[in-house]
Amino acid sequence: MKTYYDILQLLKRFGTYIHVGERLWDIELAALEIDRLHTAGMIDHKTYSTAKIILRHEHEQEEKTPLNSQLRRNQHGR
Template sequence: MKTLYDVQQLLKKYGILVHVGKRIWDIELMAIELDNINRAGLIDKHDYMMAKLVLNHEHEIETKKEKDPKNHGI
């Protein structure tokens, strides 16, 4: 699991589709849903950790974009 798309596909397997309208909000909601699936014991620990790493990385990128709008092409 390497991309946000991979995480979306993982969540889709659990019937979870996320589209709030703003990328950073989508990432945050995906993280919440992923935590819920983990708490319920439905997801493999490795898949959970890899998805969290991807989401954290993507969130960091979006946060940097918001702080410096001139640098939106990271």
């Protein structure tokens, strides 16, 4: 597992599909779901740790430079 996409694919294997509409919120929800899976013993500690590092990095990047949020707001006049 190396990317945010890989984490989304992992979550899909457990029946969790994430698309809230704001990328930052999607990342935060993915982190909560990873926590839940780890607490339930459904993923091992290495997978959990790797996912949390990737999600933290993605969250930081999105806060610095939002990918689609600003573009979408400009298109809808918000």
